[in-house]
Amino acid sequence: MTDYLPNIPRLYTALAEWSACIIYITLLRKSLIHWKLIIFSVVALIVQSLFLVLTKDLSIAFWIPCMIVAIGMMFILIYKSCDIDAKEAGYFSIRAFVAAEFVASLEWQVHTFFFKGEQNSFFLELITLIGIYGILFIIIWLLEKRHIPKIGKLNIRQSELWSTVFIGAAVFGISNLSFVTTKTPFSGQYAQEIFNIRTLVDLGGYSILYAYHIQLNELRVRHELKAVQNILQNQYAQYQQSKESIDLINYKYHDLKNQIIALKAEEDDEKRNAYLTKMENEIKSYEAQNRTGNQVLDTVLTTKNMYCIKNGIILTCVADGTLLSGMDVIDICTIFGNALDNAIEYEQKIEEGKRLIHVSVFAQKGFLMIRFENYYEGKLKLDGDLPATTKNDPLNHGYGLKSIRYAVQKYDGVVNVAQKDNWFELKILMPLLTNKGNNKIS
Template identity: 25%
Template sequence: MNWLRIAQGVLCAVEVCGLYYIFNLFYEQKRNKLWERIGFIITLILFCGLTIFQREVGGMYSRYFMFLCIFLAVCIGKFFYNITFTRCLLVSTLYFESIYFSDIFLGYIGQALLDSIDFVDYIQFHINLERIIILGITRCFLLIVLFILRKYKIHVNNLCFNYRMLLIGFAVLEYLGLFSCEKVFIPAYREEGKIYVYFALFPIILVLTFIIVIVYIMYIEKKNEMQLMNSQNEMLEKNYHEMLLLYQKRDRIFHDMKNHLSVLSLLIADRNLDRAEEYIKKVNAPILELEHKKYTGNRIVDIILNDKIEKAHNNNIKFIINAHDIKEGIIQDIDWCAILANVLDNAIEACIKVQNDEKWIEMSISQNDCSTIINVTNIYNGEIKISKDKLESTKKNKILHGIGMESVKTAVNKYNGIFEYNWEADIFYIYISLFN
């Protein structure tokens, strides 16, 4: 009997540690002081002890203890991690509902296989091998899910952010199924066979709902991916086209340089220095116009920067740039287009809307052995629209212009990067970190 209690304690600890692991996997801890780390460990130990005690005294399943676990999880998540209340509640609810629903469903399966009407009472109120087997199966399944979450962390995080309402609906449906299926513990329902209706109905509904949600998400993601790819390809084509035109203009100027030198030689030979100086200015004007500065040494980055700087100057926007060497090949050209072109276009368009103040953009870009860092700061008119924790475009075609920011996020995620933004009264900040 003691080894059964030990096994149950280990499985309860796995259940609680799984929740902490999800928090650590997807969210950053607020602080990293010694007393907070000690408090973090103490809450973990107390949570495990409370769960073990409930399984010993209260039985395998308790909906009210599940509510208590969700409440404690939300408190722990909000205190120790940078996470919103809504997301913390959603993660905790889905986590414990799924575990408890799995426990009940496996209890029903055991009852059906053994053809014992009292099987669920046997595992509910007594520590026995059958209960350990059920808890062990659900916790093994939990470990598999945690492995999948770790492997596809970025994709899961994006899906949870973009389809939060679907997950909320699924959590509500899962609770209704849990509430109905727990009637398996009521002898009257078992004797009349009513419980078989619930266990045939709700698991099927949950599975079908899950399949529909997955298919819908795949359709939307594929549609967005095609839009992003078209947008990126158009931008890349535009930049390469501009580069081609630039080289053609330079070729024409260099082709005519022999004739220019001959004319200058004749003017200098005739001692006509004034006309020679005037001629030099005329020849130099188109050269200066085509001159593109090398900011980073990365060809595509410099093309984008020169193009956006020229666009800013044409709109009377002061553009200050602090750039360091950027190696080619680490970040793909199409991703440079998606990130730099979109971010700088948004900064320029924000500056254009400013009426009275001086218009300016500041940008820094650097690279080390581990990461590439991009910081962009610009003035704006103070109008920011936020919808569902996301920036909302103020333009008429919100879908089209929303693609730009989604394109940036998609490119950043390819490099397991960080994309953050913040704002003050009239200044907007963007921070991007790409891991090489």
Template identity: 30%
Template sequence: MNWTLADAVNNARFMMELLAACVVFLLPLKKRRRFLLRLIPGLVICTLPALLYIPSTGALLIVTKYLPLLVLAAALVFFCCDVSFYDAVYCVLCAYATQHFAYSLLVACAYNTDYYASTWYANWLSPVYFLCYGGTYVLFYFLFARGLPEGGRYGSDARQSMLSVVLVLPFALFFSLVAKMWFYEEGGRVFLVCQFYAMLCCFFVLWVQTSQRKRTRLQAELEVQRQLRAKQQEQYELSRENIALINRKCHDLKHQVAALRTVRGEEAREASLREIERSVMIYDAIVKTGNEVLDTVLTEKSLLCEREHITMTCVADGSKLDFMDAVDLYTIFGNALDNAIESVTAIPDPERRVIAVTVYTRSSLLLIQLENYYEQPLTFADGLPVTTKGQNGFHGFGMKSIQYTAEKYGGIMTVHAEDHLFILRVSIPMSGQ
């Protein structure tokens, strides 16, 4: 058999269409450094095997052609985007569902014209071909691709990736191949029904994935909002109780001050002064930074520090945080302060039981910094401390939540530990705010 260039290009059509769909779904993902220098050569390298390889026919197509090309496309996504390999597999499966939808649409449109021999079907510049594939890819980008990831990642695990494989591949590969082998040669409407069924399955899988992710995010946001509202209610109750306490204490202050004049012993006078000071210091725990959410978190944590005999200092301009979502603020400061408090609590030296919180801007950069001492040695993995709760309280989940939230706003989180001083810094660009 003579293998011409036209045959090679036609054989590679599936891979080219799949890679184009992959580009649609990887656009919203977090890119690796030098993304274009990775993507352009990667597209060429992934296309070459499809150009050079003469596939088998019939059912062997699934094993000898489609599955290897899908794996190759997943490797390309992983190479170009800063995602897990499970995310890369998930991206390729979504891309394949999009490509197969466009393919089935084109086949349905060309069915009565004998689509294998039709000139306009084979011509990539044909208006019908362009409308079927170009229209599908643009539509699916706005319907699905840009809404599936959050913070540039899908967050898929092995179970979700395998579930996507089970949902997509049987319908898109097996049933399509069966329809082509059995029903097309016989003619009739069953073949068209199979194409419309494949389109429906591909669309339904993507729609379910998008809806499920939106629902999961909404539930998580509602849960954090519920917790935030509860914390705000607690802050109100604390403030009300503290004000009432201070009012009572202030009522007694004039009597206590008058009594001081009659106290002659130095120790007794010092004890009375400490009692007065302790009575009014609780008012200092009510933090006012200019941001209601930050005030809520800092007040809650400062009262906890007061009970644990921890000194917490705060220099923060809360108005600089107004562009951030309340849930994200609570995630960053809540997790960071919880870790810091638990670490400092294990320090016996009262002079080192200190936490410093700073929020400021430098040029167009928002900087959030928390500093605290720690006792036990720390070990790091992927730039994050991995010590357990029983040691220092630096929890991987909390740190990853802070890192993920910073990346959501195009920022970064860095940690530095040296000479028993732990520094967590979140840097977020404000140029787009």
């Protein structure tokens, strides 16, 4: 270390690191709230401050290990306070550390420039510290707030975490190189020069990590949009195939009915007539089902019901399909197709006899209500306002419900999920639609 250059007080560093953590904790989804979060944060600040103050006189050999421990404390504060996994906590810990290094460096550079290392009033130094820390961390909070998802988590991958660690380590190493030795091409020779290097490198490091964060967000948005669009198209393609299949089945059933009529006219056997009458009634029952007043909805429901019958699932429906007359075909396929697919997928995991699904579509106080209910065992866990996926790759799953929400929001509607006793309930509420002819079948 250079002996002529006053270094940042360890207490200032601890306060900057703690404040940076708090910035991200306020933006992420929290596991600790209210007094638990306040108490844990205060304890973390005390521990962080004591550690850095007590280790300030150790030799240079312990400098890097102490910084690693300090980052570890920041990781624990973020990880325990927020409902995120370890990779994501590590990602935000590195970003918080680099932000803290920049804020602490800039504040101390301003401090030494104006106070020239002289003894000044404690009150004046405190005002300077609070003012600069406050302004900079507010700016950082405003910047970060724009690019943190509403659900408060990013699902950071391993490679993204290591990229962030590499950038953070490079920034820390270069910014503090002059404090270790001045005999390198990248070191400063004079106090002001060294201060400038540290502050500017830290600023550049934070900017790089911020740009990388924006890029990750944009990639995720594109990935999600592409996945949702694929689901929309797949549900519509399924509808088209189902429509063709059902049209063919209806044609065959119509022929069969005519054949039964002919057979009844030719045969006078009482038992034969009873059997044929039963067949005719079954055909009538088939023709009567899923007649909701909306051809698209009828097709989707009939297709899903046929699958349910094969898998021992009882699907019931009470729906006024005319209420969907102003909705686009693709949106009807998306909402009903994905909701029923999710319900069917779950029902197949439980024992037969409990496999129940009910769909209802009705008007309520000037609004359109669409409700899906299926028998549910266990406790519902939410990821934001949607159920958490139970699959191994959460980044590439869960788009069915997101596509439903995307379609519903086009009509100024909202999606709500809840568990009532042993029933999972998906409710969709939107203003009553007007018939715009959007659901015409091509």
